[in-house]
Amino acid sequence: MAYPMSRAVPGSECVPLPTSPIIWGGYVRKTIRACSLVAFLWAMAVAMLGFFSPLEVARVFEDVAHFVPALLFVIGLVGALNLGKEIGKDFKHVMGYGVVKRTSEHHGHTVVPPRGRRLVYASMLTGLLAGCVLAAIIRAAAGDGLGFLLLTGVAVLLIVPTIKLLKLGKIIWLQARAEQRIHRDIVSSGDHVTGTVVAVTNERFIVDGRAMFHVDLEYPVQDQTQTLRIRFFDYPVWAPAIGNEFDVWTDPERPFVQERILLERRYVGQSFVNIDDEPFPADHISGDEASAKVEPTSDGTAAGSAALGMEHIPQWMADETHSEGAPTPKSARRTRFLIGVPPNLIALLALAGTLLVPSMIDHVPWWTLAALWLYTVLTIINAGVYWQFMLRRRWFIRSGVSFGATEAAVFTGFFAAGFSMLTTHTMVFAPLNREIPWTPAHVLTWAAVIGALLVFEWAFTSNTWALKHLNAEFPAPPEAIQEALTGHDPEGIDNLERQYGYRAGVFLCT
Structure with missing residues (x-):
């Protein structure tokens, strides 16, 4: 999406993060999911304090009624802390910009602006408040008056800051x-002109893999020519050259107000400076250096761009130009199928085993069955996500759902199911000691739970292969893909699919 001139002026603390409307919508959904899950995990972790006290660690290993809540407490706490980082990572794209955090003289990365962190804190406090209320109710039901009073007191103290941060989070959202x-209104109804780059300066600074440039942009506005120096960030494979074009939209009523001047860089049909041999070219790239430009080839790609190092290009482009060479359509379809085989096999084993346990194994307590069903449901969800990838479902690619989240859930279910099975004598130690015969239920449940370790290891392989084979049989010019991913046109990604068969979405950007 186009971004305002105010974020592109030299010295601005903001780094524009342009995304197409479809990509932006995907980040919105990802942020909402992350906020909801963080609140749930905090609530689950704190609610477990209603069943056990961290001060009584010794009792945790003596009784399953204490161990399982303690395990869920740790899982919820670790999950909430890790997932909380994803909120800021996604929300900066919802806001359309990040702020630079320097890691060295020539490198840095973007983080969510300080006010954007309100969402993280609001989600955390909401979960803490809900967890305290639930834990207090559990303590009251158990007749623990002191625990009830302590948890109620903490809940009361959290009410005011939680309400305040929820209001602030809602405002920023x-x-x-x-x-x-x-x-969108300015783009659809404002004045549109084409801006031309007349000078370029490379600032020798890389942010999130994108180089920082200052360019002098010349564009007409109200019968006069305006020349402004702007700062923008892009991957070195698309280093700007003299004559590059920007789309410029202005509000007819306020044509000189920077917040109402929108910019968007064009990629298709443009020439780019080749900085492959010299990562940091001369400070100023003038019109006399046209020989250093990389002209687009007949398919729209920049000649020589494939020779650039992987650090010069976006991740989706690095995955699609991997060293093994482009796979054939048949091998791409076969690889997508193979990626989905282990998770689907484990889901089938878990479902079959869980269904057979009640009829084949005696003396299985309700909590073990509950843990097995929880694990089964999580493996089925994970398998479903892999099926969506195998079939290249449009909604999946655009939704922001990832393998990592569902695989982490499966691994969490592994701990719950595994411990419950270990504490159920007839499921583990009785058949091992030959007190009872082995049954298909034993074999299937054991195989399914142990298979969680395979799923966890498989995550690294599948994530590595996924983007390399998602669009392997539907190649498209990189410049056309980048323009569709970052452009204002809501039909850009659909046009990319209609023209080349290439499917794009947030899945490519994560």
């Missing part, structure tokens, strides 16, 4: 959505 609407 509504502001981000309102800003997107304003930008």
